[in-house]
Each structure stands twice: as C-alpha cells, then as structure tokens.
Amino acid sequence: xxxxxxxxxxxxxxxxxxPATQPASRSNPVHPRPAIELQDASVVFGSGDKVVTALSxxxxxxxxxxxxxxxxxxxxxxxxxLRLASNLIQPSSGIVLLGGREPAxxxxxxxxxxxxxxxxxWLTIEKNVMLPLKIVEPFKxxxxxxxxxxxxxxxxxxxxxxxxQDFAGHFPWQLSGGMLQRANLCRALIHxxxxxxxxxxxxxxxxxxxxxxxxxxQDLYLDRKPTVLLVTHDLREAGFLxxxxxxxxxxxxxxxxxxxxxxxxxxxxxxxxxxxxxxxxQGLRELIAQIRK
Amino acid sequence: MxxxxxxxxxxxxxxxxxxxxxxxxxxxxxxxxxxxxxxxxFPVLWPHILQTLYSTLTGFVLGVIIGVSIGVLIGTxxxxxxxxxxxxxxxxxxxxVAVVPIFVLWFGSGTTPAIxxxxxxxxxxxxxxxxxxxxxxxxxLEDVLKTLGASKREILWNVGLPRTMPYFFxxxxxxxxxxxxxxxxxxxxxxxxxxxxVMMTASSNFQVSLVFAGxxxxxxxxxxxxxxxxxxxxxxxGWATRGNDIAIT
Numbered sequence: 001x002x003x004x005x006x007x008x009x010x011x012x013x014x015x016x017x018x019p020a021t022q023p024a025s026r027s028n029p030v031h032p033r034p035a036i037e038l039q040d041a042s043v044v045f046g047s048g049d050k051v052v053t054a055l056s057x058x059x060x061x062x063x064x065x066x067x068x069x070x071x072x073x074x075x076x077x078x079x080x081x082l083r084l085a086s087n088l089i090q091p092s093s094g095i096v097l098l099g100g101r102e103p104a105x106x107x108x109x110x111x112x113x114x115x116x117x118x119x120x121x122w123l124t125i126e127k128n129v130m131l132p133l134k135i136v137e138p139f140k141x142x143x144x145x146x147x148x149x150x151x152x153x154x155x156x157x158x159x160x161x162x163x164x165q166d167f168a169g170h171f172p173w174q175l176s177g178g179m180l181q182r183a184n185l186c187r188a189l190i191h192x193x194x195x196x197x198x199x200x201x202x203x204x205x206x207x208x209x210x211x212x213x214x215x216x217x218q219d220l221y222l223d224r225k226p227t228v229l230l231v232t233h234d235l236r237e238a239g240f241l242x243x244x245x246x247x248x249x250x251x252x253x254x255x256x257x258x259x260x261x262x263x264x265x266x267x268x269x270x271x272x273x274x275x276x277x278x279x280x281x282q283g284l285r286e287l288i289a290q291i292r293k
Numbered sequence: 294m295x296x297x298x299x300x301x302x303x304x305x306x307x308x309x310x311x312x313x314x315x316x317x318x319x320x321x322x323x324x325x326x327x328x329x330x331x332x333x334x335f336p337v338l339w340p341h342i343l344q345t346l347y348s349t350l351t352g353f354v355l356g357v358i359i360g361v362s363i364g365v366l367i368g369t370x371x372x373x374x375x376x377x378x379x380x381x382x383x384x385x386x387x388x389x390v391a392v393v394p395i396f397v398l399w400f401g402s403g404t405t406p407a408i409x410x411x412x413x414x415x416x417x418x419x420x421x422x423x424x425x426x427x428x429x430x431x432x433x434l435e436d437v438l439k440t441l442g443a444s445k446r447e448i449l450w451n452v453g454l455p456r457t458m459p460y461f462f463x464x465x466x467x468x469x470x471x472x473x474x475x476x477x478x479x480x481x482x483x484x485x486x487x488x489x490x491v492m493m494t495a496s497s498n499f500q501v502s503l504v505f506a507g508x509x510x511x512x513x514x515x516x517x518x519x520x521x522x523x524x525x526x527x528x529x530x531g532w533a534t535r536g537n538d539i540a541i542t
Contacts, residue, residue, distance in 0.1 A: 087440070116433055118431075120456075131438075131441075
C-alpha cells in the first residue's frame with residue numbers, strides 16, 4: 001500500500017470548514033430518506049435516583065453516502081449515538097430511523113467496527129471476515145454453497161485490498177494490532193453495508209499505523225460509498241476522513257457544532273500539515289476545550 | 294519419560310519393601326504377583342471390564358446431554374440461573390453413594406443403577422462449566438453479531454458455544470473420571486457384574502491379588518479415558534491454549 005507523508009503537499013483551499021448545508025438529506029435527490037435520522041432521541045440509563053443521562057435529546061440527519069465524524073470530550077455520548085444507530089440500544093425517548101424505517105426493519109445493512117478488534121479467537125481471519133455473510137440476508141441464504149467458492153474469493157479480494165492477503169489462514173492472536181484492525185474493517189465491509197459505523201476504530205494504534213489505516217479507509221469509502229458514521233477523539237482523523245464533523249458537548253451530550261469539510265477527496269495524508277487543515281483542527285480543538293471547562 | 298520412570302520406580306519400591314519387610318500376600322501382594330494374576334485371570338476379567346466401560350460411557354453420554362442442556366438453559370437465561378442454580382448445588386452436595394440404594398429400589402440391582410449413578414455424578418461439573426462459559430462471554434463479541442441483526446440462536450451457535458468449548462472440555466475430563474467412579478461404586482454395592490463387583494467378591498474370598506488387579510485395571514481405564522478426552526480437547530480448543538509449546542503431559 002502507498003504510504004506518503006509528504007509535508008510539502010499542495011495547498012488546499014483555506015476555508016476548510018464551512019457550515020453544513022442543512023439539512024443535508026434534503027439536498028440529495030436520489031435518496032430522499034436520510035440514512036440515519038435521530039429525532040430528539042435521548043438515552044437514559046438506570047432508574048430512580050441513579051438515573052444517568054447518556055444522551056440529551058438529539059436531532060441528527062445523515063444523507064446517504066455521507067461521511068460524518070462525531071467528536072467531543074470522552075463520555076459525551078458519541079458512542080451512545082452509534083449504539084442507537086446500530087440498534088444495540090433503544091432510545092429512551094424520541095425516534096431513531098435508519099433509511100426512513102425502524103432499525104429493527106433492517107432497511108439498511110449495517111457494518112460496525114469497534115476500537116477493540118473483537119475477532120473471534122477460534123476462527124481464522126478468513127472465517128472471521130466471512131462471518132457477516134453467514135448472518136446477513138441475502139448472503140446467508142447461499143452461505144453453505146458459496147463459503148468455499150464465491151464468498152471465499154470475495155473475502156480474499158477484500159483482504160488483499162488492505163494488504164492482508166497472506167494472513168487469511170492465520171488466527172487473530174498471530175496478527176499485530178494494526179493488522180487486526182484492518183481485518184476488522186474488512187469484516188465491517190464484507191457484506192457491502194449501506195451504513196458503516198466506526199467506534200474509535202484506530203484509537204489503540206500508533207501514529208504511523210493509524211495514518212496508514214486512514215488512507216485504507218478513505219480508499220474503501222470512495223470505492224464503495226457507504227454512509228459512514230465515525231466516532232473519534234482524534235481531530236486530525238476526523239478532518240482527514242470526514243465530509244462533515246459534528247462536535248458534541250460534555251455529558252449529557254448534545255450536538256453543538258455541525259460543519260462540512262470542503263477539502264476535496266481523496267485527500268493526501270500530507271494535507272494534515274497544510275495551514276488550512278491545521279486551522280480547522282485548531283478551531284475544533286478550541287471548541288472542545290471550551291466545553292470541557 | 295520422567296513420569297514413566299516414576300511409575301516404574303514406585304512399583305519397584307513396592308516390590309522391594311514387600312520382600313524386605315516380609316509383608317503377607319493377604320495384606321499387600323507384590324506387584325509381580327498382581328501382574329501374574331492380571332494376566333492369568335484376564336479372560337475372566339475381560340467381560341467385567343467391558344461391563345464397567347459400558348455403564349460408565351452410557352452414563353457419561355447421558356450426563357453430557359443433560360448437563361449441556363441444563364447448562365445452556367441457565368447460562369443464557371438469568372431467570373433460569375437464579376432458580377436452578379441453588380437447586381443444583383444442593384443436589385450436587387448429596388454424597389452419590391446415598392443415591393445408589395434409591396436407584397436400586399426403583400430399578401433393581403444391575404446395570405441400570407450403575408448407568409444412572411455414572412450419569413448423576415457427572416452432570417454437575419458439566420452444567421457449571423457450560424453455564425459459566427456462556428455467562429462470561431464478552432459482550433463485545435456478542436455485539437459484533439447483534440449489529441449484524443443475528444438472532445439469539447445464531448449468537449449462541451456462533452459465539453456462545455464456541456467460546457464455551459474450553460470450559461466444556463475441561464469439565465469433560467473431570468466428568469469422565471467421575472462417571473467411572475459412579476459406575477464402579479454402584480457395581481460394588483448392587484450388581485453381579487463389572488469390575489466393582491469383581492473386587493467386592495474377590496475381597497470377601499481373600500483373593501487379595503485379584504482385588505489389586507482390579508484396582509490396576511480401574512486405574513488404567515481411568516487414565517485411558519482421561520487421555521482420550523485430553524486429546525480431543527487439544528484438537529478442538531487449540532485456539533484457547535495457543536503458544537503453550539511446553540505441553541504438560
């Protein structure tokens with residue numbers, strides 16, 4: 001894979017951060033229904049005296065094919081939004097719609113990757129990546145016929161795209177953290193999800209591996225154009241990858257800033273050293289620093 | 294190799310001490326005598342070996358089926374866990390010798406009580422291990438499948454049960470030896486067949502070397518069954534003991 005860290009990258013337009021065209025969904029004629037729609041959705045854990053509000057009523061729309069990064073101080077409810085979108089939890093009040101319908105209706109196919117690679121230790125990388133094809137319709141219908149043929153080729157092709165072609169038969173414990181995270185991305189994408197949910201997937205990696213994976217993710221995104229919701233606390237990661245950045249306040253969280261990133265894609269890794277990019281991340285940083293006070 | 298020489302050394306010491314201290318055959322026969330008895334009486338012992346093996350394995354298989362079913366039930370349902378667990382603990386703390394007379398009362402003496410004793414004695418460790426394995430499955434692993442929209446059954450099959458295999462096999466090794474104890478126990482008390490019965494009869498006839506021959510047969514069978522399940526375990530759950538290049542044998 002190509003790994004450029006060209007400091008003197010060509011200058012990009014200066015005003016990198018601009019207000020997002022609100023609401024983004026209505027400007028998309030192909031899919032009038034947004035991929036994700038939160039209407040005053042809130043999440044409260046516990047009961048009685050021990051109520052913890054994880055998410056204040058939040059409204060958020062994401063157009064199909066968009067790439068939104070959610071940043072904010074830790075514990076602000078970023079992951080809660082992600083868990084709402086993945087139907088792992090239900091909102092305490094308000095509505096969550098995926099592709100215009102209830103999450104349980106499975107209108108959208110979902111791929112998800114967590115910070116922890118969560119590979120199943122008893123399966124090889126190939127079988128781990130193949131897992132969604134065993135579970136998700138319509139792939140699961142022909143899983144028994146295709147698992148040794150078409151699906152296997154599909155897994156190998158995707159693994160090759162992230163540079164893991166030689167590790168299909170390895171077990172997870174034989175791979176490094178960066179490799180596991182690449183396999184994790186593959187597992188999140190193997191079933192061509194409409195919606196890719198990423199919960200700080202590169203949080204535990206070193207800087208170089210992280211930048212390498214940003215580029216891989218960017219390539220995969222531009223190649224397949226799923227709707228991506230990325231939760232991260234790395235502002236450069238958000239700026240490099242996303243088309244739209246939402247900032248959340250401290251707990252109980254809500255969205256306090258919603259901006260579009262106008263730099264054209266694909267972006268070169270060198271972009272993160274350009275004045276415009278630095279200015280943008282600096283702006284986000286100050287915003288979050290203010291909230292934390 | 295070390296353990297082999299230890300075993301040989303143990304029997305050698307036994308032989309030497311018996312000769313040196315002039316121990317009577319009726320108290321403690323020498324290993325050489327026991328081996329001679331074992332070889333000469335083998336045709337008589339063989340059907341009893343098969344009988345004990347049959348009772349043990351049948352009881353064990355039944356125990357595994359019941360144990361896995363109960364284990365899955367209480368490992369996946371919090372309600373079942375709360376209700377059934379105290380009952381199981383209570384049941385398991387009953388000395389199993391005490392249930393043999395009940396089985397004899399219900400089914401008469403013979404093979405049936407031996408199978409049932411072998412079964413009840415091995416259920417508990419299997420239940421506990423399966424339930425523990427399922428209950429301690431990392432939520433992260435389950436979340437991976439939940440986000441894909443997997444049903445409860447799919448999660449159980451693809452995450453819960455494979456995750457539980459190391460616990461299951463650990464319990465099988467305990468369970469098979471327990472089944473064996475249960476079967477012999479029941480044969481000793483209430484049967485006219487099986488190694489347990491042979492030893493009982495031999496003991497009342499003062500055929501002490503035959504009693505010890507029975508003991509050795511039991512030990513060998515126990516080791517063989519244990520080794521078989523150890524082997525199976527290493528084949529199925531190798532992923533859980535990765536990197537243990539120094540195998541403990």
